[in-house]
Amino acid sequence: MTVANAPVLVAGAAETTSPQHPLTEPASSPRRRASRGLVTYLGLTPFALYVLVFLFIPTILAVTTGFFTEDGAFTLTNIAGLLDPLVLNTFAASFWVSAVTAVVGAVVGALVCYALLGTRADGALRSVIDSVASVLAQFGGVMLAFAFIAAIGLQSLLTLWLKNTVGFDIYANGTWLYQPAGLLVVYTYFQVPLMVITFLPALEGLKRQWAEANATLGGTRLTYWTRIAFPVLAPSFFGSLLLLFANAFSSYATAAALVSQGSPIVPLQIRAALVSETVLGRENMAGALALGMVVVMVVVMWGYSVLQSRTSRWQR
Amino acid sequence: MTAVKNDSGRLAAVRIGAEPNHVVRWIILGVVGLVFAFPIFAMVEFTFRDGLSGGHTLDHWTGLFDEDAARTYRNLFTAIGNSLLLAVVTVGIVLVVLLPTMILVHLQFPRLRRVLEFICIIPITVPAIVLVVGLAPVYSVVVKVAGGSIWTLAFAYGITVLPYAYRAIQSNLDAVDVVTLSEAGRTLSAGWGRVLWFVLLPNLKRGVLAASFISVAVVLGEFTIASLLNRVNLQTALLQVSQSDPYVAVIFALLALALAFVLLLSIGRLGRTRRTGSES
Numbered sequence: 382m383t384v385a386n387a388p389v390l391v392a393g394a395a396e397t398t399s400p401q402h403p404l405t406e407p408a409s410s411p412r413r414r415a416s417r418g419l420v421t422y423l424g425l426t427p428f429a430l431y432v433l434v435f436l437f438i439p440t441i442l443a444v445t446t447g448f449f450t451e452d453g454a455f456t457l458t459n460i461a462g463l464l465d466p467l468v469l470n471t472f473a474a475s476f477w478v479s480a481v482t483a484v485v486g487a488v489v490g491a492l493v494c495y496a497l498l499g500t501r502a503d504g505a506l507r508s509v510i511d512s513v514a515s516v517l518a519q520f521g522g523v524m525l526a527f528a529f530i531a532a533i534g535l536q537s538l539l540t541l542w543l544k545n546t547v548g549f550d551i552y553a554n555g556t557w558l559y560q561p562a563g564l565l566v567v568y569t570y571f572q573v574p575l576m577v578i579t580f581l582p583a584l585e586g587l588k589r590q591w592a593e594a595n596a597t598l599g600g601t602r603l604t605y606w607t608r609i610a611f612p613v614l615a616p617s618f619f620g621s622l623l624l625l626f627a628n629a630f631s632s633y634a635t636a637a638a639l640v641s642q643g644s645p646i647v648p649l650q651i652r653a654a655l656v657s658e659t660v661l662g663r664e665n666m667a668g669a670l671a672l673g674m675v676v677v678m679v680v681v682m683w684g685y686s687v688l689q690s691r692t693s694r695w696q697r
Numbered sequence: 698m699t700a701v702k703n704d705s706g707r708l709a710a711v712r713i714g715a716e717p718n719h720v721v722r723w724i725i726l727g728v729v730g731l732v733f734a735f736p737i738f739a740m741v742e743f744t745f746r747d748g749l750s751g752g753h754t755l756d757h758w759t760g761l762f763d764e765d766a767a768r769t770y771r772n773l774f775t776a777i778g779n780s781l782l783l784a785v786v787t788v789g790i791v792l793v794v795l796l797p798t799m800i801l802v803h804l805q806f807p808r809l810r811r812v813l814e815f816i817c818i819i820p821i822t823v824p825a826i827v828l829v830v831g832l833a834p835v836y837s838v839v840v841k842v843a844g845g846s847i848w849t850l851a852f853a854y855g856i857t858v859l860p861y862a863y864r865a866i867q868s869n870l871d872a873v874d875v876v877t878l879s880e881a882g883r884t885l886s887a888g889w890g891r892v893l894w895f896v897l898l899p900n901l902k903r904g905v906l907a908a909s910f911i912s913v914a915v916v917l918g919e920f921t922i923a924s925l926l927n928r929v930n931l932q933t934a935l936l937q938v939s940q941s942d943p944y945v946a947v948i949f950a951l952l953a954l955a956l957a958f959v960l961l962l963s964i965g966r967l968g969r970t971r972r973t974g975s976e977s
Contacts, residue, residue: 421805428798431790432816436856439831440823446830489729496725499716510726512962517733519957522920523932524950527939531947532739539739570736573729631824634920638936648826655830655925671827682822 444675446668459669468650472673474561475630475647482568483625489569490576491618494584502585514574521571522634529567529639533558559641567639568629575628576621583617583692620688627681631674647674737954744948757944770945776934777949779847783930784916786851788909791862794855796905799863800897803870804879817863820856825921828856836926847929853922858915862908865964869904903967910960917953 447459462468493510500507520528533539535556543549557563587610595605633648644650647670654667717725747754760766767774795817802809820828832853843849878900882892898905920932931953939946 421801424801425798425806425809428794431794431852431855434835435832435852436816436819436823436828436859439828439835440819442831442834443823443827443829444831492725493729496717496722499722508965512958512965513733515961515965516954516958519914519918519961520954522918523936523939524918524954527935527943527947527950528736528740531743532736537739538742539735570733573733627821631826633824633826634924634932637920637924648824651826651830652925655833667830671830674827675823678822678824678827 440675443668443671445672446665447670447672448668449665451665459666460672462666463669463673468670471645471647471650474645478561478564478568478646479626479629481565482572482629483622485565485569486572486576486625487580487618487622490573490621491580491584493573493577494581497581498584498587510577514577517574518571518578520574521632523638525567525570525635526638529558529563529570533566559639561640561645563639564636564646567635568632571632572625572629575625579621579624580617583614583621586692587613616688616691620685620692623681623685623688627678627685630677630681737951740947740951744944744951746944757948761945761948770938772929773934773938773945773949776929776931779929780917780931782848783851783854783919784913786848787854787858787916788912790851790855791858791908791912792905795859795862796866796901796908797893799866799870800875800893800901803875814863814867817859820859825857825919826925828853829922829925832922833926850923850926850928850930851916853926854912854916854919857919857922858912861911861915865908865911866901866904869901869907873900875900907964907967910964914957914960917957 448455448457450456450458463472497507497510531537533551535552535558540551543551552558558566591609591613592605595609600608631648633652636646636649637652640646640649644653651667651670651674654670744757745753745755747756761770763769799813802813836849836853839849839852875897878896879892882896883889887895917931919930920936922928923930924933924936931949935946935950938949
């Protein structure tokens with residue numbers, strides 16, 4: 382939409398400014414224009430102040446408190462605490478959960494996008510899937526935990542049916558639903574819809590002419606996929622994969638509602654540090670953990686934006 | 698994320714060599730659809746369960762309309778009230794703080810557009826669980842200044858919804874020739890207030906509505922910040938109720954889910970009408 386409208390916008394601006402110049406320029410003296418400029422700058426202050434107080438200050442506080450003790454003295458103990466085997470294990474578990482659900486979500490989501498190829502963009506099927514995907518991608522938190530306890534919990538229909546008729550106890554090796562392994566299943570539920578939302582526009586960017594050109598030059602469907610579709614889609618696919626990773630890595634509410642014991646992933650570790658104030662006998666550990674998370678998120682999101690800018694090249 | 702979705706329809710359906718045949722398409726959609734419908738179905742089934750007996754009952758639903766329901770679920774109803782209030786105030790912040798800034802930047806400071814976009818995307822990189830670490834000290838000041846009422850939490854939620862609201866409004870701003878419209882209004886001697894109210898807002902209605910709906914949906918589902926700042930909202934109350942009466946918790950979760958679905962479905966419809974409108 383941006384691209385389609387850009388020439389119109391420029392042309393429109395040019396049209397309106399050129400006949401307007403003689404009329405408006407003399408009317409507004411330089412001083413009046415300067416004061417109006419000041420007023421318009423003032424118009425930016427509410428948003429600037431708001432973002433300063435509720436976004437920048439909290440972010441800075443969050444990533445710097447790790448460097449200080451409760452009394453405000455500088456310390457590196459908390460940061461060194463990130464290297465504690467327990468904390469490293471938590472980061473590893475978070476990486477593992479995020480990576481597995483991101484890969485599964487990306488592959489299944491890409492399959493769904495593939496299945497939607499060739500359907501009408503404004504058709505009923507597409508609009509229902511669009512809406513369902515955006516609801517389910519938002520469907521995190523406590524309610525998702527309920528859904529999975531009802532679906533595959535100890536007393537759920539599926540669990541009881543499998544146990545009583547097939548004789549298969551999905552919890553024979555312990556109640557994994559309430560442990561990090563359970564998060565793998567539950568997180569996938571919002572990863573797949575997010576992939577559909579982010580990857581579908583890229584898949585739609587595949588132009589029919591490319592397929593025609595491939596066919597005209599004697600290519601097969603295989604060469605179409607290996608020489609055209611995969612190379613074009615790869616940046617978008619891996620970009621979406623990174624977004625999914627970030628999404629799972631930063632997710633807190635579902636795990637908080639589901640995981641019964643301990644703090645196996647980083648967000649839950651932050652909760653423990655915030656609530657008890659002295660995890661591992663260190664003050665302000667939450668700040669150090671938050672810093673660790675932000676570093677990971679910045680790297681992942683940077684990769685995402687690099688890949689995304691490569692993607693948009695093909696969507697023009 | 699919805700903005701991406703809204704954009705997705707802008708290319709007409711492409712029929713290319715890669716497109717799957719009908720059987721493959723419906724096998725993929727059918728299997729994924731069934732797997733994803735199952736947890737929702739299981740939630741519905743759960744609300745009709747008669748304890749662990751294996752039978753089914755309507756009691757959990759009818760119980761909501763009992764005389765003592767208002768007393769039994771008082772905390773839950775308070776929490777719903779809190780969440781609705783937070784949704785309204787958050788939408789207010791989007792409309793009063795974000796929207797005018799976006800219009801102003803679009804019209805007067807085109808060079809700041811990238812900066813604004815960058816700022817609005819930050820909350821994706823700084824997740825709520827990180828933000829809350831820094832919000833705790835900020836809120837200890839906020840409570841001193843504005844009191845400890847629940848609505849102050851909307852300041853934090855305004856940040857949480859920033860990426861979503863930004864994309865919804867921006868895609869509308871890009872689609873409408875705001876510069877020409879406002880200059881036309883100004884040339885016809887309308888003041889900025891009139892231009893904003895009578896010219897720009899009607900043209901930005903869809904983006905503004907979409908931003909409001911997605912904000913409501915996000916606020917109703919928010920748990921992290923409320924829980925860790927010890928405030929009561931719908932999600933924290935649901936978790937609490939689920940420990941004593943899981944059936945009612947699941948019923949309200951389903952209702953909240955249905956509401957979110959209606960809100961996001963209407964965003965999809967807004968997107969479609971915009972598209973057909975711009976084509977004609």
